[in-house]
Amino acid sequence: MTYIPHSPKERDEMLATIGVEKLKDLFHAIPAAHRYPDLDLPPALTEMEAAAELNEIAQANESAAELVSFLGAGVYNHYIPAAINHILLRGEFYTAYTPYQPEISQGTLQAIFEYQSMMANLTGMDVANASHYDGSTAVAEAVNMAIAQFRGKRKRIVMSAGVHPQYRATTNTYTQFADLDIVGTEAGSLSTPDALAELIDENTALVVVQYPDFFGRVFDYTKLGEAAHKAGALFCIVANPTALGMLKTPGEMDADMVVGEGQPLGIAMSYGGPYLGFFTTRQKYVRKMAGRLVGESVDSRGQRAFVLTLTPREQHIKRERATSNICSNQGLLALAAGVYMSLLGQTGMRHVAELCYHKAHYAAEQIANLPGFELCHDEPFFHEFVVCCKEPVAEINAHLLEHGIIGGYDLGQDYPDMQNHLLIAVTEKNSKEEIDALVSVLAEVNHD
Secondary structure: OOOOOOHHHHHHHHHHHHHOOOOOHHHHOHHHHOOOOOOOOOOOOHHHHHHHHHHHHHOOOOOOOOOEEOOOOOOOOOOOOHHHHHHOHHHHHOOOOOOOOOOOHHHHHHHHHHHHHHHHHHOOEEEEEEEEEOOOHHHHHHHHHHHHHOOOOEEEEOOOOOHHHHHHHHHHHHHHOOOOEEEEOOOOOOOOHHHHHHOOOOOOOEEEEEEEEOOOEOOOHHHHHHHHOOOOEEEEEOOOHHHHHHOOHHHHHHHEEEEEEEEEEOOOOOHHHHOEEEEEEEEEHHOOOOOEEEEEOOOOOOOEEEEEEEEEHOOOOOOOOOOOOOOOOHHHHHHHHHHHHHHHHHHHHHHHHHHHHHHHHHHHHHOOOOOOEEOOOOOOOOEEEEEOOOOOHHHHHHHHHHOOOOOOOHHOOOOHOOOOEEEOOOOOOOOHHHHHHHHHHHHHHHHO
C-alpha cells in the first residue's frame, strides 16, 4: 500500500462518480446551523511552541521513572532491555498489519511463531495463540472456550476470588447473557484449593485460579486440577509469566489452559496499556482456542515457511460459529514479549524471578517487624504480599507519596472485607536502599 494523498483531479473524479459537485455537498444532510459550528479555539501555535506547552503540561505527571514504585496488582515495573524498543520501532514491524499474504509476510509470521513457541514452553503447554488484547480478555476467552467445549450443557464456572478483580469483571461482561453460574467469587469466599474443590460438581465446565493469586500467594494446584478433571471439567490457571521463570509450570499441574497478562515480559506500564493477553492450551483443544494461530509449513520448493493456520476457527467462518468475535491480536506487543524472552533466555528469566522473590521477601521481613504492620497470610508468596495495617491505606499511601514513594494497592477497593489491607509488589528494579526507604517511611506512620 502506498501512502500518497489524492490529487485534486482524483477527488473531482470521485465526486463526479457519486454524483455531487463539491465536497461540501456530502454534508448537506446535516442542518445548516450545525454544519460548520464555530470552535472556541486559541490561536494556532508553532511546532516549537506547541511542544513547549505540552511539555509544561506533562510536568504535572509523576511516574515510576521519577518516583520509587511498590505498586503492582497486575502491572509491574520491570526493567525493559533497550533492544526491545529498537526492534519494535523498525518499520517492518511497526506499521505491519495482519500477515494474510504469507508470501510477503514471512518475517512477521516467524516472529509470531517464535513468540508462540516460547510462551508454550514457558507455561508448559502444547500450543499458544498469537495473543489477545490483555490478561482480562484472555481469561474471558478461556471461559468461552470451556462453554464451547461442553456445547453449553455445563453452566457452572468455579472462579477463585484470588483471580484479579478486573479479570473477573471482564468475564462477567462477556458472560452476562450466557446464563452461567459463576461461583467462588462472592465476598468473603475462601480462595484456597481445598475450598474451591468443594464447589466443583457435575455441572462445572471450568475451574479458574490465579498463580500466584491476586494477593501474591503461591499454591500448588495439582490436586485441584485432579478434582476438576475427576468431575469432567476443564482447569485454567491465570499465570504471572515472570513467576514461571522459577516456579512449577501450570503444565506440570495438568492445566488445560494457561492464560494471563504478558505485560511483565518487556512491555511498559504506559498508564494502563496497551498490554498483551497470552493464551496457551493442550493440542487436543486447539480447534476450540480463540485467537490467531501461526503454524510452520513448507513452501512449493520444500523450504521452511510460516502461515496463519486453522483460520476458520475464528475469522473465516460465520459469526455464530466462531471461537471468538474478536478477530485481532496484539502483534507488536507479542513481538516485544518474544524479544524479551529471547534476550533473557531460560537462565535470565530465572534470574529475574529470583531477584523479585528475594527482594520481596526482604521487604516483607522488614515491614513485619514494624509496629502496626503485619503480614496477612502465612502461605508462600512470590513478589507480592499483603500487609495488614492499623491506619487506612489511602492515608499511608499519601504519606509515602510525600516522600517520593508510590505505595501499594488498596485491597479495600475491591474486597469490602479487606479494609486497611495493603498489597505491596517488589521487582528486580527495587534496590535495597529503596526498600529500606519504604520501611523507614512506614515506620513514621504510627508515630505521626
